[in-house]
Amino acid sequence: MAKVLQQDGIHLLIEEVRSRFGPKAAITDRADVEPWLTDWRGKYHGDSAAILSPASTEEVAGIVKLAAERRVPLIPQGGNTGMVGGATPPSDGSALILSLRRMNRIRSIDTGLAVAEAGLILSSLHERASETGQRFPLTLGARGSCTIGGLVATNAGGTQVLKFGTMRSLVLGLEAVLPDGSIHDGLSGLKKDNRGYNLDQLLAGSEGTLGIVTAAALRLVPAIGSRAVAWVGLSNAQGRWSFFSSCNRRRTASRDSRSCPPTAWNSCLSTCLARAAPSRAAFVECADRGDG
Numbered sequence: 001m002a003k004v005l006q007q008d009g010i011h012l013l014i015e016e017v018r019s020r021f022g023p024k025a026a027i028t029d030r031a032d033v034e035p036w037l038t039d040w041r042g043k044y045h046g047d048s049a050a051i052l053s054p055a056s057t058e059e060v061a062g063i064v065k066l067a068a069e070r071r072v073p074l075i076p077q078g079g080n081t082g083m084v085g086g087a088t089p090p091s092d093g094s095a096l097i098l099s100l101r102r103m104n105r106i107r108s109i110d111t112g113l114a115v116a117e118a119g120l121i122l123s124s125l126h127e128r129a130s131e132t133g134q135r136f137p138l139t140l141g142a143r144g145s146c147t148i149g150g151l152v153a154t155n156a157g158g159t160q161v162l163k164f165g166t167m168r169s170l171v172l173g174l175e176a177v178l179p180d181g182s183i184h185d186g187l188s189g190l191k192k193d194n195r196g197y198n199l200d201q202l203l204a205g206s207e208g209t210l211g212i213v214t215a216a217a218l219r220l221v222p223a224i225g226s227r228a229v230a231w232v233g234l235s236n237a238q239g240r241w242s243f244f245s246s247c248n249r250r251r252t253a254s255r256d257s258r259s260c261p262p263t264a265w266n267s268c269l270s271t272c273l274a275r276a277a278p279s280r281a282a283f284v285e286c287a288d289r290g291d292g
């Protein structure tokens with residue numbers, strides 16, 4: 001009986017969302033829903049009668065309010081590239097997917113700051129930032145599919161995490177819809193904002209448990225002017241330290257060579273040397289040189 005009532009609530013919610021926000025806001029065609037019921041690695045399988053797909057923050061707020069009234073759980077979903085099944089609905093069909101993919105605009109881009117909607121694909125932000133001589137420094141293998149909202153929700157790291165930190169440290173503010181349907185607007189991007197609790201930072205890494213991220217104010221950094229990559233073999237810790245210090249002193253080379261702190265660098269290098277022992281002779285030996 002409870003299950004029947006629950007399914008009735010789900011179908012009423014789908015109809016309400018459709019009538020208020022139009023046919024695109026509720027996808028029920030099985031062929032369109034099916035691909036989003038399983039995570040990309042095929043490890044987690046779920047079921048859902050529909051994908052709710054709002055086009056604006058107000059629509060997200062409206063849907064969250066309706067879902068709360070009908071007591072229907074929502075599973076936020078971005079690119080569905082997560083590793084732990086957080087974007088997969090439960091297999092009993094008791095929840096609906098809330099996809100943010102239609103909310104994919106860059107609302108503004110300025111020096112050092114971009115405001116992007118939650119459904120924007122990461123690589124689109126990279127492209128847009130580079131057109132302004134800047135870059136968004138977080139990047140990872142899923143950049144062509146994962147979304148800004150998903151990156152915030154998982155507090156993702158990526159290949160430059162040692163230098164720039166996880167997503168949390170690149171978030172200057174968030175807009176989010178809270179469980180009662182109210183809208184939290186933290187998009188001012190102010191660096192100095194010490195008023196009370198920091199809800200934005202609490203939302204980063206919360207995987208949709210505290211609210212639905214709808215947009216983010218993100219830090220941009222200047223684009224890399226030129227890049228040179230060297231693989232350097234050094235025979236001892238002292239040599240590594242003097243090489244690192246020398247790079248640091250040369251400001252032109254130092255900005256990105258500093259992305260790896262010396263301790264991490266040492267252990268990386270030791271791992272490389274241990275695994276690549278036969279090719280060791282090919283490395284440039286420069287530990288003894290005064291200039292590194």
Ligand SMILES: Cc1cc2nc3c(=O)[nH]c(=O)nc-3n(C[C@H](O)[C@H](O)[C@H](O)COP(=O)(O)OP(=O)(O)OC[C@H]3O[C@@H](n4cnc5c(N)ncnc54)[C@H](O)[C@@H]3O)c2cc1C
Binds near residue numbers: 075118148149211
């Ligand atoms: C090839 C590959 C390489 C990767 N490399 C790295 C790496 O180097 N470092 C690293 O940290 N991670 C890495 N990841 C994981 C990556 O961080 C996640 O895949 C990504 O952040 C998820 O984004 P998404 O848009 O696909 O979110 P989804 O997978 O759709 O969702 C992930 C979680 O966030 C929630 N969520 C999604 N959108 C919102 C929203 N708008 N509001 C609230 N909650 C939301 C979902 O409910 C779910 O719990 C990699 C993944 C892949 C596939």
